[in-house]
Amino acid sequence: MLYRGPLFRALNPVYAREPLSGRGAELHGGRFNPRGVPALYSSLxxxxxxxxxxxxxxxxxxxxxxxxxxxxxxxxTRDEATLAAEGIDAAALADDTWRDQMKAIGEARTQVFARGLIAKGYRAMLVRSFAPGATKDDLNMVLWQWSDSPPSRLTLIDDENRLSR
Incomplete structure (x- = not known):
């Protein structure tokens, strides 16, 4: 799938000067990236x-x-047949015990799933938000590869260089 459009991130100010780094997710791991794998978690x-x-x-x-x-x-991930072909379902994506799994066995099931997608050449994943108050229409884009050019172009909107000050 090709995505063209805006993406948004609400960053911890600690990472605000590096909005394209993916460093926080790489250091700590996230629902859809194991430790050591950079990722940018963004929203539509x-x-x-x-x-x-x-x-x-x-x-x-x-x-x-x-x-x-x-x-x-x-x-x-909204396509259930495609998810099933990858050996996972929507309930597993939403499982909020991923941190416990990561601590117990090193990688959560969702991290293993993401690692498999990355190995198959996927650059990103569209997935619903599991944050409190989110609905099935609240979508996130998790990027594992990004640069300033296609096929995974991500351009920060900062015309006045406010983040470099």
Missing amino acids: TVLTALREANQAGSLQPTTLVSYDAEVDGVFD
Whole structure:
């Protein structure tokens, strides 16, 4: 699948000066990337990005950024038949015990799934948000490969270089 359009991230201000690094996800691992694998977790809407970044407790300081994206090779998890062909289902994607699995056995099932997609050449994955208050229409894009050119172009929108100050 080819995705063209805006993407949004609500960053911890610690990472605001490096909005294209994927370093936080690489260091700690995420639902769809094991430790050591960089990933950019983005959302298709601003509200979804804010929900994703502030899932526990009160709203914390957040830096909201947007990107213009053109990413080819996106795996669409909304297609249940395609998911089944990969040996996983929507319930497994939503399983909130992924952190416990990661601690117990090194990688969560969703991380193993993502590693398999990466090995098959997928650059990103479109997946619903599992943040509190999200609906099936709140979508995220998890990118494993990105650059300033196709086939996985991601351009930060910062015309005034505000993040470099």
